[in-house]
Amino acid sequence: MTRSSELSAVAATLVAGGKGILAADESIGTMNRRLENAGVAPTVEHRRTYRELLATTPGLADGVSGIILCDETFRQSTSDGETFPRSLSVRRILTGVKVDTGAKPLAGAPGETVTEGLDGLRERLAEYRELGAAFAKWRAVLVIGDGKPGFRARQANAHAMARYAALCQEAGIVPIVEPEVLMAGDHSAAACAAATAVTLRDFFAELEDAGVALDGIVLKPNMVVPGEDSGEVATPDQVASATVGTLRTVVPAKVAGVAFLSGGQPAAAASANLAAMQQLATPWPLTFSFGRALVDPALAAWRGDPEQVAAGQRALAHRVRCNSAALQGVYDEAVEDGRVPA
Numbered sequence: 001m002t003r004s005s006e007l008s009a010v011a012a013t014l015v016a017g018g019k020g021i022l023a024a025d026e027s028i029g030t031m032n033r034r035l036e037n038a039g040v041a042p043t044v045e046h047r048r049t050y051r052e053l054l055a056t057t058p059g060l061a062d063g064v065s066g067i068i069l070c071d072e073t074f075r076q077s078t079s080d081g082e083t084f085p086r087s088l089s090v091r092r093i094l095t096g097v098k099v100d101t102g103a104k105p106l107a108g109a110p111g112e113t114v115t116e117g118l119d120g121l122r123e124r125l126a127e128y129r130e131l132g133a134a135f136a137k138w139r140a141v142l143v144i145g146d147g148k149p150g151f152r153a154r155q156a157n158a159h160a161m162a163r164y165a166a167l168c169q170e171a172g173i174v175p176i177v178e179p180e181v182l183m184a185g186d187h188s189a190a191a192c193a194a195a196t197a198v199t200l201r202d203f204f205a206e207l208e209d210a211g212v213a214l215d216g217i218v219l220k221p222n223m224v225v226p227g228e229d230s231g232e233v234a235t236p237d238q239v240a241s242a243t244v245g246t247l248r249t250v251v252p253a254k255v256a257g258v259a260f261l262s263g264g265q266p267a268a269a270a271s272a273n274l275a276a277m278q279q280l281a282t283p284w285p286l287t288f289s290f291g292r293a294l295v296d297p298a299l300a301a302w303r304g305d306p307e308q309v310a311a312g313q314r315a316l317a318h319r320v321r322c323n324s325a326a327l328q329g330v331y332d333e334a335v336e337d338g339r340v341p342a
Protein backbone atom coordinates (compact mmCIF):
# COMPACT_ATOMS: atom_id res chain seq x y z
CA MET A 1 0.00 0.00 0.00
CA THR A 2 1.38 3.45 -0.82
CA ARG A 3 1.54 6.01 1.93
CA SER A 4 -1.33 8.04 0.45
CA SER A 5 -3.61 5.02 0.06
CA GLU A 6 -2.71 4.00 3.64
CA LEU A 7 -3.73 7.47 4.86
CA SER A 8 -7.02 7.44 2.97
CA ALA A 9 -7.78 3.91 4.22
CA VAL A 10 -7.23 4.94 7.86
CA ALA A 11 -9.26 8.14 7.39
CA ALA A 12 -12.10 6.14 5.82
CA THR A 13 -12.00 3.61 8.67
CA LEU A 14 -12.32 6.37 11.26
CA VAL A 15 -15.62 7.61 9.82
CA ALA A 16 -17.21 4.39 8.51
CA GLY A 17 -19.57 1.70 9.64
CA GLY A 18 -21.81 3.48 12.12
CA LYS A 19 -18.81 4.35 14.28
CA GLY A 20 -17.29 7.58 15.54
CA ILE A 21 -14.30 8.87 17.47
CA LEU A 22 -14.05 9.30 21.22
CA ALA A 23 -12.15 12.45 22.21
CA ALA A 24 -10.48 11.64 25.54
CA ASP A 25 -7.56 14.00 25.03
CA GLU A 26 -8.26 16.80 27.50
CA SER A 27 -5.05 18.55 28.51
CA ILE A 28 -3.84 17.88 32.04
CA GLY A 29 -5.25 21.24 33.23
CA THR A 30 -8.69 20.71 31.66
CA MET A 31 -8.87 17.11 32.89
CA ASN A 32 -7.95 18.20 36.40
CA ARG A 33 -10.75 20.78 36.40
CA ARG A 34 -13.27 18.18 35.21
CA LEU A 35 -12.10 15.68 37.84
CA GLU A 36 -12.38 18.28 40.58
CA ASN A 37 -15.88 19.24 39.42
CA ALA A 38 -16.82 15.58 39.75
CA GLY A 39 -15.33 15.46 43.27
CA VAL A 40 -12.24 13.49 42.23
CA ALA A 41 -8.73 14.48 43.32
CA PRO A 42 -6.78 15.67 40.26
CA THR A 43 -3.87 13.22 40.35
CA VAL A 44 -1.88 11.53 37.62
CA GLU A 45 -3.27 8.15 38.73
CA HIS A 46 -6.88 9.35 38.63
CA ARG A 47 -6.34 10.72 35.13
CA ARG A 48 -4.92 7.32 34.12
CA THR A 49 -7.64 5.25 35.80
CA TYR A 50 -10.39 7.37 34.28
CA ARG A 51 -8.96 6.97 30.76
CA GLU A 52 -8.56 3.22 31.39
CA LEU A 53 -12.24 3.06 32.39
CA LEU A 54 -13.16 4.68 29.06
CA ALA A 55 -10.76 2.68 26.87
CA THR A 56 -11.66 -0.71 28.33
CA THR A 57 -15.44 -0.29 28.18
CA PRO A 58 -16.84 -3.63 27.00
CA GLY A 59 -18.07 -3.53 23.39
CA LEU A 60 -16.64 -0.04 22.78
CA ALA A 61 -15.34 -1.01 19.32
CA ASP A 62 -18.93 -1.63 18.16
CA GLY A 63 -19.44 2.14 17.99
CA VAL A 64 -16.00 3.69 18.34
CA SER A 65 -13.37 3.52 15.59
CA GLY A 66 -10.69 5.54 17.35
CA ILE A 67 -9.83 7.27 20.62
CA ILE A 68 -7.87 10.50 20.84
CA LEU A 69 -5.46 10.59 23.79
CA CYS A 70 -3.31 13.37 25.17
CA ASP A 71 0.46 12.87 25.38
CA GLU A 72 0.30 11.85 29.04
CA THR A 73 -2.21 9.01 28.54
CA PHE A 74 -0.53 7.96 25.30
CA ARG A 75 2.59 7.13 27.32
CA GLN A 76 0.78 5.52 30.27
CA SER A 77 -0.21 1.86 30.63
CA THR A 78 -3.44 0.11 31.49
CA SER A 79 -3.53 -2.09 34.61
CA ASP A 80 -2.44 -5.15 32.65
CA GLY A 81 0.85 -3.40 31.83
CA GLU A 82 0.08 -2.68 28.15
CA THR A 83 0.55 0.82 26.80
CA PHE A 84 -2.73 2.53 25.88
CA PRO A 85 -2.01 2.28 22.12
CA ARG A 86 -1.35 -1.48 22.39
CA SER A 87 -4.37 -2.00 24.60
CA LEU A 88 -6.59 -0.15 22.09
CA SER A 89 -5.13 -2.06 19.17
CA VAL A 90 -6.07 -5.37 20.83
CA ARG A 91 -9.59 -3.95 21.13
CA ARG A 92 -9.63 -3.05 17.39
CA ILE A 93 -9.64 0.68 18.15
CA LEU A 94 -7.27 3.11 16.42
CA THR A 95 -5.15 5.38 18.60
CA GLY A 96 -5.01 9.10 17.99
CA VAL A 97 -3.00 11.73 19.81
CA LYS A 98 -3.52 15.44 20.35
CA VAL A 99 -0.32 17.10 19.18
CA ASP A 100 -1.01 20.80 19.54
CA THR A 101 0.19 22.54 22.68
CA GLY A 102 -2.84 24.73 23.16
CA ALA A 103 -4.42 28.03 22.11
CA LYS A 104 -2.36 31.10 23.12
CA PRO A 105 -3.25 34.81 22.84
CA LEU A 106 -2.57 36.06 19.30
CA ALA A 107 -0.59 39.29 19.01
CA GLY A 108 -2.54 42.00 17.21
CA ALA A 109 -5.86 40.24 17.75
CA PRO A 110 -7.23 41.05 21.24
CA GLY A 111 -9.48 38.29 22.57
CA GLU A 112 -8.38 35.79 19.93
CA THR A 113 -5.90 32.93 19.99
CA VAL A 114 -3.55 30.96 17.81
CA THR A 115 -2.91 27.30 18.46
CA GLU A 116 0.74 26.43 18.96
CA GLY A 117 2.77 23.24 18.74
CA LEU A 118 4.67 23.24 15.44
CA ASP A 119 8.16 23.34 16.97
CA GLY A 120 9.69 19.86 16.89
CA LEU A 121 6.45 18.43 15.51
CA ARG A 122 8.14 16.34 12.78
CA GLU A 123 10.21 14.48 15.40
CA ARG A 124 7.26 14.09 17.78
CA LEU A 125 5.07 12.65 15.02
CA ALA A 126 7.76 10.11 14.09
CA GLU A 127 7.86 8.97 17.71
CA TYR A 128 4.06 8.85 18.05
CA ARG A 129 3.82 6.73 14.91
CA GLU A 130 6.51 4.39 16.20
CA LEU A 131 4.53 4.03 19.46
CA GLY A 132 1.27 3.23 17.65
CA ALA A 133 -0.52 6.44 16.65
CA ALA A 134 -2.66 6.11 13.50
CA PHE A 135 -4.07 9.62 13.63
CA ALA A 136 -3.57 12.98 15.32
CA LYS A 137 -5.58 16.02 16.34
CA TRP A 138 -4.96 19.77 16.30
CA ARG A 139 -7.63 22.15 17.57
CA ALA A 140 -7.90 25.78 16.55
CA VAL A 141 -10.30 27.94 18.55
CA LEU A 142 -12.30 30.76 16.95
CA VAL A 143 -14.69 33.04 18.79
CA ILE A 144 -17.72 34.97 17.53
CA GLY A 145 -18.47 38.63 18.30
CA ASP A 146 -17.26 42.20 17.61
CA GLY A 147 -15.72 41.39 14.23
CA LYS A 148 -14.48 38.00 15.40
CA PRO A 149 -13.33 35.64 14.14
CA GLY A 150 -11.06 38.23 12.56
CA PHE A 151 -8.84 37.83 9.53
CA ARG A 152 -5.62 37.55 11.56
CA ALA A 153 -6.92 34.78 13.80
CA ARG A 154 -8.35 32.84 10.88
CA GLN A 155 -5.16 33.19 8.84
CA ALA A 156 -2.74 32.35 11.64
CA ASN A 157 -4.74 29.32 12.71
CA ALA A 158 -5.37 28.09 9.18
CA HIS A 159 -1.69 28.36 8.31
CA ALA A 160 -0.57 26.50 11.44
CA MET A 161 -3.24 23.84 10.84
CA ALA A 162 -2.05 23.30 7.27
CA ARG A 163 1.58 22.92 8.37
CA TYR A 164 0.47 20.42 11.03
CA ALA A 165 -1.63 18.44 8.54
CA ALA A 166 1.18 18.29 5.97
CA LEU A 167 3.63 17.08 8.63
CA CYS A 168 1.17 14.41 9.78
CA GLN A 169 0.70 13.06 6.28
CA GLU A 170 4.47 13.07 5.71
CA ALA A 171 4.75 10.92 8.86
CA GLY A 172 1.99 8.52 7.76
CA ILE A 173 -0.49 9.83 10.33
CA VAL A 174 -4.03 10.97 9.47
CA PRO A 175 -4.59 14.53 10.68
CA ILE A 176 -7.87 15.49 12.27
CA VAL A 177 -8.39 19.13 11.34
CA GLU A 178 -10.43 20.84 14.05
CA PRO A 179 -11.32 24.49 13.55
CA GLU A 180 -13.77 24.98 16.43
CA VAL A 181 -16.01 28.03 16.31
CA LEU A 182 -17.08 28.25 19.95
CA MET A 183 -20.70 28.21 21.15
CA ALA A 184 -19.81 30.81 23.81
CA GLY A 185 -21.72 34.07 23.35
CA ASP A 186 -25.13 35.49 22.56
CA HIS A 187 -24.85 35.29 18.77
CA SER A 188 -27.55 33.83 16.52
CA ALA A 189 -27.37 30.56 14.59
CA ALA A 190 -27.06 32.68 11.43
CA ALA A 191 -23.94 34.35 12.88
CA CYS A 192 -22.53 30.91 13.69
CA ALA A 193 -23.21 29.80 10.10
CA ALA A 194 -21.42 32.85 8.70
CA ALA A 195 -18.41 32.49 11.04
CA THR A 196 -18.15 28.75 10.36
CA ALA A 197 -18.28 29.28 6.60
CA VAL A 198 -15.61 31.98 6.49
CA THR A 199 -13.38 29.99 8.84
CA LEU A 200 -13.65 26.75 6.88
CA ARG A 201 -13.04 28.61 3.61
CA ASP A 202 -9.76 29.99 4.95
CA PHE A 203 -8.71 26.63 6.38
CA PHE A 204 -9.32 24.75 3.14
CA ALA A 205 -7.46 27.40 1.13
CA GLU A 206 -4.39 26.88 3.35
CA LEU A 207 -4.72 23.08 3.32
CA GLU A 208 -4.79 23.09 -0.48
CA ASP A 209 -1.81 25.49 -0.66
CA ALA A 210 0.17 23.19 1.66
CA GLY A 211 -0.52 20.19 -0.61
CA VAL A 212 -2.50 18.28 1.99
CA ALA A 213 -4.35 15.27 0.50
CA LEU A 214 -7.97 15.87 1.45
CA ASP A 215 -8.92 12.19 1.19
CA GLY A 216 -6.40 11.60 3.98
CA ILE A 217 -7.85 14.01 6.55
CA VAL A 218 -10.90 14.01 8.81
CA LEU A 219 -12.54 17.40 9.38
CA LYS A 220 -13.78 17.99 12.92
CA PRO A 221 -16.04 21.03 12.84
CA ASN A 222 -18.59 22.53 15.21
CA MET A 223 -22.26 22.12 14.42
CA VAL A 224 -24.05 25.34 13.44
CA VAL A 225 -25.96 26.25 16.60
CA PRO A 226 -27.06 29.48 18.30
CA GLY A 227 -24.75 30.96 20.95
CA GLU A 228 -25.28 29.45 24.39
CA ASP A 229 -26.40 32.82 25.82
CA SER A 230 -28.58 33.82 22.85
CA GLY A 231 -31.88 32.49 24.16
CA GLU A 232 -32.44 31.15 20.64
CA VAL A 233 -33.55 27.53 20.38
CA ALA A 234 -32.78 25.46 17.30
CA THR A 235 -34.49 22.14 16.63
CA PRO A 236 -32.42 19.18 15.39
CA ASP A 237 -33.81 19.70 11.88
CA GLN A 238 -32.79 23.36 11.98
CA VAL A 239 -29.30 22.53 13.25
CA ALA A 240 -28.97 19.81 10.62
CA SER A 241 -29.99 21.96 7.69
CA ALA A 242 -27.90 24.96 8.83
CA THR A 243 -24.85 22.77 9.45
CA VAL A 244 -25.02 20.64 6.31
CA GLY A 245 -26.00 23.68 4.22
CA THR A 246 -22.93 25.59 5.49
CA LEU A 247 -20.50 22.70 5.10
CA ARG A 248 -21.72 21.88 1.60
CA THR A 249 -20.75 25.36 0.40
CA VAL A 250 -17.16 25.21 1.69
CA VAL A 251 -15.97 21.65 2.39
CA PRO A 252 -14.51 19.95 -0.69
CA ALA A 253 -16.15 16.63 -1.64
CA LYS A 254 -12.75 14.90 -1.50
CA VAL A 255 -12.53 15.20 2.31
CA ALA A 256 -12.59 11.65 3.75
CA GLY A 257 -15.15 12.43 6.41
CA VAL A 258 -16.63 14.92 8.83
CA ALA A 259 -16.63 14.07 12.55
CA PHE A 260 -18.39 16.68 14.67
CA LEU A 261 -17.29 17.93 18.07
CA SER A 262 -20.03 18.39 20.65
CA GLY A 263 -18.83 21.79 21.90
CA GLY A 264 -20.72 21.77 25.20
CA GLN A 265 -24.14 20.74 23.86
CA PRO A 266 -26.11 18.45 26.17
CA ALA A 267 -25.40 14.82 25.29
CA ALA A 268 -28.90 14.00 24.03
CA ALA A 269 -29.06 17.19 21.93
CA ALA A 270 -25.78 16.31 20.24
CA SER A 271 -27.14 12.83 19.38
CA ALA A 272 -30.44 14.25 18.09
CA ASN A 273 -28.62 16.78 15.92
CA LEU A 274 -26.34 14.09 14.54
CA ALA A 275 -29.35 11.89 13.77
CA ALA A 276 -31.08 14.74 11.90
CA MET A 277 -27.97 15.34 9.80
CA GLN A 278 -27.94 11.71 8.63
CA GLN A 279 -31.21 12.38 6.84
CA LEU A 280 -29.53 14.91 4.53
CA ALA A 281 -27.40 14.14 1.50
CA THR A 282 -23.69 14.93 1.85
CA PRO A 283 -20.64 14.09 -0.27
CA TRP A 284 -18.73 12.94 2.84
CA PRO A 285 -19.65 10.50 5.61
CA LEU A 286 -20.76 12.30 8.78
CA THR A 287 -20.02 11.01 12.25
CA PHE A 288 -19.16 12.12 15.79
CA SER A 289 -15.89 12.91 17.51
CA PHE A 290 -17.43 13.94 20.80
CA GLY A 291 -15.68 14.58 24.06
CA ARG A 292 -18.08 15.85 26.72
CA ALA A 293 -21.25 14.51 25.03
CA LEU A 294 -19.81 10.99 25.33
CA VAL A 295 -17.87 11.05 28.57
CA ASP A 296 -19.62 13.45 30.95
CA PRO A 297 -22.21 10.86 32.09
CA ALA A 298 -19.42 8.30 32.59
CA LEU A 299 -17.40 10.68 34.76
CA ALA A 300 -20.50 11.56 36.79
CA ALA A 301 -21.31 7.87 37.34
CA TRP A 302 -17.73 6.92 38.31
CA ARG A 303 -16.77 9.89 40.53
CA GLY A 304 -13.43 8.27 41.31
CA ASP A 305 -15.02 5.31 43.12
CA PRO A 306 -13.41 1.97 42.18
CA GLU A 307 -16.79 0.32 42.88
CA GLN A 308 -18.39 2.45 40.16
CA VAL A 309 -16.11 1.62 37.23
CA ALA A 310 -18.76 -0.63 35.68
CA ALA A 311 -21.40 2.09 36.14
CA GLY A 312 -19.13 4.57 34.38
CA GLN A 313 -18.57 2.13 31.54
CA ARG A 314 -22.30 1.49 31.19
CA ALA A 315 -22.87 5.26 30.95
CA LEU A 316 -20.27 5.57 28.18
CA ALA A 317 -21.61 2.49 26.36
CA HIS A 318 -25.09 4.03 26.42
CA ARG A 319 -23.92 7.30 24.83
CA VAL A 320 -21.96 5.37 22.22
CA ARG A 321 -25.09 3.31 21.45
CA CYS A 322 -27.17 6.48 21.08
CA ASN A 323 -24.71 8.08 18.69
CA SER A 324 -24.21 4.90 16.73
CA ALA A 325 -28.01 4.64 16.43
CA ALA A 326 -28.01 8.27 15.22
CA LEU A 327 -25.58 7.32 12.46
CA GLN A 328 -27.74 4.37 11.44
CA GLY A 329 -30.99 6.34 11.36
CA VAL A 330 -32.56 4.48 14.30
CA TYR A 331 -32.08 6.99 17.13
CA ASP A 332 -35.27 7.93 18.96
CA GLU A 333 -36.53 8.58 22.49
CA ALA A 334 -36.70 4.88 23.31
CA VAL A 335 -33.02 4.44 22.42
CA GLU A 336 -32.13 7.59 24.38
CA ASP A 337 -34.03 6.34 27.42
CA GLY A 338 -32.43 2.90 27.12
CA ARG A 339 -35.81 1.23 26.65
CA VAL A 340 -34.85 -0.60 23.45
CA PRO A 341 -31.45 -1.82 22.39
CA ALA A 342 -30.22 0.14 19.34
Ligand code: 13P
Pocket residue numbers: 023139178261262263264289290291292293
Ligand atom coordinates in the same frame (compact mmCIF):
# COMPACT_ATOMS: atom_id res chain seq x y z
P1 13P B 1 -16.27 18.26 22.90
O1 13P B 1 -17.09 17.25 22.14
O2 13P B 1 -16.42 18.17 24.37
O3 13P B 1 -16.42 19.63 22.33
O4 13P B 1 -14.76 17.84 22.67
C1 13P B 1 -14.33 17.56 21.40
C2 13P B 1 -12.92 17.91 21.31
O5 13P B 1 -12.11 17.09 20.97
C3 13P B 1 -12.53 19.30 21.63
O6 13P B 1 -11.23 19.50 21.16
